[in-house]
Amino acid sequence: MDNNKPIYVTQPALPDLQEFIPYLEKIWDNKILTNNGPFHMQLEKALAEFLEVPFVSLFANGTLALIVALRALNITGEVITTPYSFVATSHSLLWNNIKPVFVDIEPNSCNIDSEKIEKAITKRTTAILPVHVYGNPCQTERIQEIANTYKLKVIYDAAHAFGVKQNGKNICTHGDLSALSFHATKVFNTMEGGAIVSHSASTKKKIDYLKNHGFFNETKVKTLGLNSKMNEMQSALGLLQLKNFHQNIQKRKRITQLYQKELEKIKGISFIVNTASTEPNFTYFPIFVNKNEYGMTRDDLFKKLKKNNIFARRYFYPLISNFPMYKSIESARSSNLPEADKIAENVICLPIFSELDLNSVYRIIDIIKNKDA
The missing domain is CATH 3.90.1150.10 (Aspartate Aminotransferase, domain 1)
Structure with a gap:
């Protein structure tokens, strides 16, 4: 054992390079690099099946997924969230001109303390943005009870929670939307990347408009959108990573x-x-x-x-x-x-x-x- 060899907090899991080459050859052959290419479409379908969720929309990274998730549900005013997360969680709120309202955490899970959420709700509150910190599931049932009582949306920052299940169900089945990160540091990575899990065809359609400049078709821009699409190389890597x-x-x-x-x-x-x-x-x-x-x-x-x-x-x-x-x-x-x-x-x-x-x-x-x- 080399005691001088540095050990870093994480290292990305990557497939054998030889396995990736045939995917690259297909990309070179068909000359489609982005804009819902074949690997992109395959990965969305494969992830929906793997996660046992209805719809997945792929993104260039998890931060853009969060920003678009908030816009897709027309979230405004104030959103209750946690101070104990990566800064992208709250930055996504500021980018949407939304005020974050911080609530303390449970020491045993490091997740937002669901019993302190109600006290933070005001007339301007429109949503709750909890984080499954370190992949530990939040108190999803209690959070949903509160959301139902006060007619709030729930968007989960599930950046850490890819593949996590609670009571046999994937954690991304909870809430109105869940945002995932496929950053190089994550258990499932596409170098960079992310996704939104949604639960209806109409919501997915809106998300997909928003991530592609707001285009409804070739000539019509339906809404104010971003360019936040995942490219074909990321998508191809994702297909291999699932294996x-x-x-x-x-x-x-x-x-x-x-x-x-x-x-x-x-x-x-x-x-x-x-x-x-x-x-x-x-x-x-x-x-x-x-x-x-x-x-x-x-x-x-x-x-x-x-x-x-x-x-x-x-x-x-x-x-x-x-x-x-x-x-x-x-x-x-x-x-x-x-x-x-x-x-x-x-x-x-x-x-x-x-x-x-x-x-x-x-x-x-x-x-x-x-x-x-």
């Missing part, structure tokens, strides 16, 4: 189980445990450092790992609510978000990816165990 998805998840599962087995013995180190009803995708492995019990701070451990060529990530730190464009929002105050603040100060995501060998995992565990080393 290896379950195999890659099993590799991640073994790594997760090893982390859990060894780290549960360490006082002051805790992690999220999936519920029995969840079929996870093992996309991240966050740990939480209790300074008083562990004997060093999260940042001390982060620096120690880095010194040993282990490049973990403080994810999510800082909170979205601490970025300059959000600080003036009343709900962004730390006093409103005590649990999110605490988690953000204590979290480290450890390396996990399908090709991470178990010797390297043991190396990471040993560094965490040996606090004085």
Whole structure:
């Protein structure tokens, strides 16, 4: 084992290059690079079947999927969301001239605290934008109850949740829409990419107008749209990636189980445990450092790992609510978000990816165990 070899927090899973070449040859032969080419159409169909959802619309990336999802449902005014996510979640609101209203999180899941949503609803609230953080399912039933009571839309940021199931159903069956990310860091990637899961043909049609400049047909622009289409190379890669998805998840599962087995013995180190009803995708492995019990701070451990060529990530730190464009929002105050603040100060995501060998995992565990080393 090479103890000097750097280990990064993630590494993209890629198919064998030789498998990809025939797809590229077809693209070169038919000269269709974008605009709903054959691989694009195949991938939309394949993903809908794989995820067991009615409709999938592909996007160039997950951020554009979020922006269009909000526009597709005519969301305005205020939207209730979480401060504990990647900044794209809230940026998609600002891009649509919508005010984010931040609600604190549950410490056991890091998801939005569904019992605190109602208190944040005002006359200007039109939707809820929860995040399945680290792929952990939100309290979907409770969130839907609230949405039904107050006639709100629900759009899930499911960037982390590709393939996750709850009670045997894919997590993307919940809400009005779900936005997925296929970024290189995700368990299913198309280099860059994303998608919106919708539940009616009319909604999909509107989404597809919006992602293609608003074109209704060759000459008619029906609505204000963007250019956010996925290209043929991304789509072709996605078709190949689906073949290896379950195999890659099993590799991640073994790594997760090893982390859990060894780290549960360490006082002051805790992690999220999936519920029995969840079929996870093992996309991240966050740990939480209790300074008083562990004997060093999260940042001390982060620096120690880095010194040993282990490049973990403080994810999510800082909170979205601490970025300059959000600080003036009343709900962004730390006093409103005590649990999110605490988690953000204590979290480290450890390396996990399908090709991470178990010797390297043991190396990471040993560094965490040996606090004085």
